[in-house]
Amino acid sequence: xxxxxxxxxxxxxxxxxxxxxxxxxxxxxxxxxxxxxxxxxxxxxxxxxxxxxxxxxxxxxxxxxxxxxxxxxxxxxxxxxxxxxxxxxxxxxxxxxxxxxxxxxxxxxxxxxxxxxxxxxxxxxxxxxxxxxxxxxxxxxxxxxxxxxxxxxxxxxxxxxxxxxxxxxxxxxxxxxxxxxxxxxxxxxxxxxxxxxxxxxxxxxxxxxxxxxxxxxxxxxxxxxxxxxxxxxxxxxxxxxxxxxxxxxxxxxxxxxxxxxxxxxxxxxxxxxxxxxxxxxx
Amino acid sequence: xxxxxxxxxxxxxxxxxxxxxxxxxxxxxxxxxxxxxxxxxxxxxxxxxxxxxxxxxxxxxxxxxxxxxxxxxxxxxxxxxxxxxxxxxxxxxxxxxxxxxxxxxxxxxxxxxxxxxxxxxxxxxxxxxxxxxxxxxxxxxxxxxxxxxxxxxxxxxxxxxxxxxxxxxxxxxxxxxxxxxxxxxxxxxxxxxxxxxxxxxxxxxxxxxxxxxxxxxxxxxxxxxxxxxxxxxxxxxxxxxxxxxxxxxxxxxxxxxxxxxxxxxxxxxxxxxxx
Numbered sequence: 185x186x187x188x189x190x191x192x193x194x195x196x197x198x199x200x201x202x203x204x205x206x207x208x209x210x211x212x213x214x215x216x217x218x219x220x221x222x223x224x225x226x227x228x229x230x231x232x233x234x235x236x237x238x239x240x241x242x243x244x245x246x247x248x249x250x251x252x253x254x255x256x257x258x259x260x261x262x263x264x265x266x267x268x269x270x271x272x273x274x275x276x277x278x279x280x281x282x283x284x285x286x287x288x289x290x291x292x293x294x295x296x297x298x299x300x301x302x303x304x305x306x307x308x309x310x311x312x313x314x315x316x317x318x319x320x321x322x323x324x325x326x327x328x329x330x331x332x333x334x335x336x337x338x339x340x341x342x343x344x345x346x347x348x349x350x351x352x353x354x355x356x357x358x359x360x361x362x363x364x365x366x367x368x369x370x371x372x373x374x375x376x377x378x379x380x381x382x383x384x385x386x387x388x389x390x391x392x393x394x395x396x397x398x399x400x401x402x403x404x405x406x407x408x409x410x411x412x413x414x415x416x417x418x419x420x421x422x423x424x425x426x427x428x429x430x431x432x433x434x435x436x437x438x439x440x441x442x443x444x445x446x447x448x449x450x451x452x453x454x455x456x457x458x459x460x461x462x463x464x465x466x
Numbered sequence: 467x468x469x470x471x472x473x474x475x476x477x478x479x480x481x482x483x484x485x486x487x488x489x490x491x492x493x494x495x496x497x498x499x500x501x502x503x504x505x506x507x508x509x510x511x512x513x514x515x516x517x518x519x520x521x522x523x524x525x526x527x528x529x530x531x532x533x534x535x536x537x538x539x540x541x542x543x544x545x546x547x548x549x550x551x552x553x554x555x556x557x558x559x560x561x562x563x564x565x566x567x568x569x570x571x572x573x574x575x576x577x578x579x580x581x582x583x584x585x586x587x588x589x590x591x592x593x594x595x596x597x598x599x600x601x602x603x604x605x606x607x608x609x610x611x612x613x614x615x616x617x618x619x620x621x622x623x624x625x626x627x628x629x630x631x632x633x634x635x636x637x638x639x640x641x642x643x644x645x646x647x648x649x650x651x652x653x654x655x656x657x658x659x660x661x662x663x664x665x666x667x668x669x670x671x672x673x674x675x676x677x678x679x680x681x682x683x684x685x686x687x688x689x690x691x692x693x694x695x696x697x698x699x700x701x702x703x704x705x706x707x708x709x710x711x712x713x714x715x716x717x718x719x720x721x722x723x724x725x726x727x728x729x730x731x732x733x734x735x736x737x738x739x740x741x
Contacts, residue, residue, distance in 0.1 A: 195560035195579070195624070198552075203582060203590070203617045206597035210589070213596055223600075252655050266492050269485040289496050291724050293678050296713045299701050300499035303506060303515050310502060313516035317560050344496065355498040369664070383633065402586020404681055409701065426592055435596065438589045445585065 214436040223432055229434035241421060245440065248401065248418040251332055255339035256397045262340065263347030263392065270348075271355040283352060290345040298409050301338050305410065330412030338406050343396045343443040350395055354388020390452050398445050500708040500717065507710035514705040525711040535712065538696035542677055545608055545615065545692060549676040554669050557623030564624065565631035579621050590618060591685035598686070606688030614682040619675045623668035631657075632662035663730070670727040674720060 217226040235241045270279055289297065304310045305328040312324040328334060358381065366376040384406070404419035411417065418441050425434030471579060510520035529535060560729070564575065594614045598604045642652045680694045691699070693716070700709050 191559040191561075191563040192575075193559070194556040195620070196612075198556050198617060198620060199579060199582065202594070202597070202613065206593040207589075208599050209601055210593040220701070226498055262492070266487055267486060269489045271575075273482050273485060286493065286496055289500055291674070291720055292500055292717050293694065293697075293703075293713075293720060295678075295680055295697055296503065296716060297499070298695065299705070299709070299713060300503045301503055302701065303705050306515065308513050308515045310516060320678055341495070341499070398584065399586065402588045404588055405698070419586070422588055422592060426595065431596060431600065434592060438586075438592050441586055443588050449584070449667075 189287065192427050201226050210435045211439060213432050214439050216432055216433045218430065225354050231432045232440070234433060235437055235440065241437075242393065244416055244421055247416070248441075249444070251336055251356070251415075251417065252397055252400045255336045255343075255400055256393055258345055259340045259347045259396045260351070260389065260392050263344060263351050264389075266451055267348055267351035267355050270352060271358075272360065279356075283348070286348055287345040294342070295405065297342060298338055298406055301334075301341065301410055302329065305334055305337075329410055331414045332411065335407050335411040335415040335417070339403065343400060346395045346399075348393045349449070350392035351385075351388055354385045354391070358384055394448055394452050397448060401444050476633070493649040500692050503710055504717070506707065506713045507714040510708065512707060514707040514710055525707040528708050528714075529711045529715075534691075535693075535696055535708075538691045538693050541608065541690050542693040545683075545687075546610075546673050546676040547614055548612045549615045549619055550669050550672045552612065553620040553623050553657075553672045554665065556616070556620050557627055557668055558665065561627035561631055566630045576652065579624055580619075583621050586681075587618065587681040590614060591682040595685045597674070606686060608687060608690055611690075611692070612681050614686040615676045615679050618682060619672040619678065620725050622671050622675065625662050626668045626671065627661060634660050652717050666730055667727055670723055670730075674678075674723050678720070 213227075214221060214231055215227055215229070217224045217228045217230065235245070247327070270282060274282055302309065307324045307329075309328070311328055312321070315321045316324070331403070347381050362380050363376050365378045367373060402419055403417055404423055407415045407417040407420055418437060422437045422441070425437060444459065500545060505518065506514055506522065508521045509515075509518045510522040510524075511517060536648060536733065560579075563569070564572070564579075567661055569575075578695055594610070594617070595606075598613070599612050638656050638660070639652050642656045646654065678694060679692075683692050683695060685699075687695070693712075697709055697712060697716075700706060
């Protein structure tokens with residue numbers, strides 16, 4: 185009887201025994217006390233209280249949520265017209281190749297896609313050179329790098345493919361003749377879009393939002409490389425705590441991020457379009 | 467109604483043109499940063515950016531002479547190969563019961579398996595750091611990095627293989643059984659050939675994910691450095707022409723593996739589909 189479960193053993197060891205146990209230990213650490221750089225098994229909420237009571241840390245969490253929210257809105261907002269164009273105005277023969285083309289840069293190294301933006305936004309980057317060539321500025325301005333808008337821009341760039349894929353899958357399944365039918369019955373194009381299209385592709389939009397926002401919440405490299413001191417996100421906080429050996433506080437900060445992720449998944453679980461999500465992942 | 471038609475179609479044409487223009491802008495947005503990177507890698511200007519003062523390949527020569535870079539490349543390769551072996555093995559063993567045992571806990575197991583994909587890599591990195599180094603007292607090394615990366619790559623392999631196994635027509639195996647093939651023969655001659663493309667695709671995916679992985683490795687590798695870590699340590703303080711050259715080759719590498727994955731799975735695609 186048990187024979188058919190034998191195959192699960194290696195996976196259970198790796199994903200359960202190691203990873204599951206690691207998560208449990210992390211949760212325990214976040215609720216345990218630290219004194220003299222030693223973690224003691226005394227239960228406390230102190231680590232979480234500390235994070236939320238120190239102004240800089242609380243503000244960093246707030247800023248993280250704000251940056252992720254604006255980057256998500258921009259990503260999905262930019263991806264929607266594109267996905268619409270692809271499904272409506274491109275002949276079926278060209279749809280796949282054009283979709284693959286827009287997703288292709290996503291297969292380039294994650295780190296390099298961030299690095300590429302330093303060459304555009306930085307001191308002797310493309311924008312500064314263009315401004316100088318046009319005679320608008322005399323010398324390089326450091327206006328474009330090391331701030332929150334730069335972080336948001338790069339986040340949009342990084343996760344744009346997720347948005348396009350989730351929206352494309354959902355728009356492709358929509359029967360556009362329903363829209364014409366609505367308009368034949370007297371609905372204006374905008375009303376038809378809102379009352380016929382939106383309810384049907386809603387799950388696709390939600391999926392796009394969730395799959396774009398989740399990885400953004402845990403970002404560490406983007407804020408570090410293009411955000412500088414002004415664009416710090418929660419992920420940097422976690423890394424700093426671990427660098428300085430404050431494991432309990434770091435664990436608490438990481439679990440707060442995981443809490444946001446879980447909250448997003450639970451809140452949207454009913455409207456998530458999992459078929460679209462599965463398609464988007466391949 | 468007839469009178470309004472030309473207006474609508476003119477509006478429609480304008481929207482269409484506007485959307486086409488927008489799509490062009492999107493392609494520009496998506497490709498320009500990467501194209502610039504490649505351009506800069508051939509730029510003679512030692513600042514590593516604009517202006518382009520001439521074309522040269524000397525940054526590529528400099529790159530080949532960089533010992534630290536070569537070491538990090540071999541480290542990346544070593545780690546990636548171990549990750550591929552580990553996650554393909556775990557993936558194959560788990561995919562069969564997942565696709566076929568029909569246990570009651572299937573839903574829960576699936577959620578658990580996708581967890582490492584859903585959770586931020588940061589959390590995987592720090593939780594394993596706490597477990598492996600503080601609780602188990604292991605020294606951080608390439609081996610701990612392999613474990614961490616495999617936790618992230620294995621779910622992808624499992625998902626790919628399970629999907630393939632579920633799409634396999636069970637009648638093929640029944641037919642083989644009727645013809646007298648035992649379980650081992652059915653596995654070797656029917657099932658494995660059918661899922662081979664998925665295994666290969668899974669292995670290649672695990673390889674690229676591992677080669678590109680940054681955050682988990684950062685926390686778990688200790689004193690060693692993989693290629694992404696090397697690049698990270700060199701770009702923290704701005705762009706350099708040498709890193710532009712590394713970046714361009716890295717891009718070429720990723721694209722080659724991707725092409726390989728697409729081509730081989732196409733070639734191996736067999737007509738074993740349900741329905």
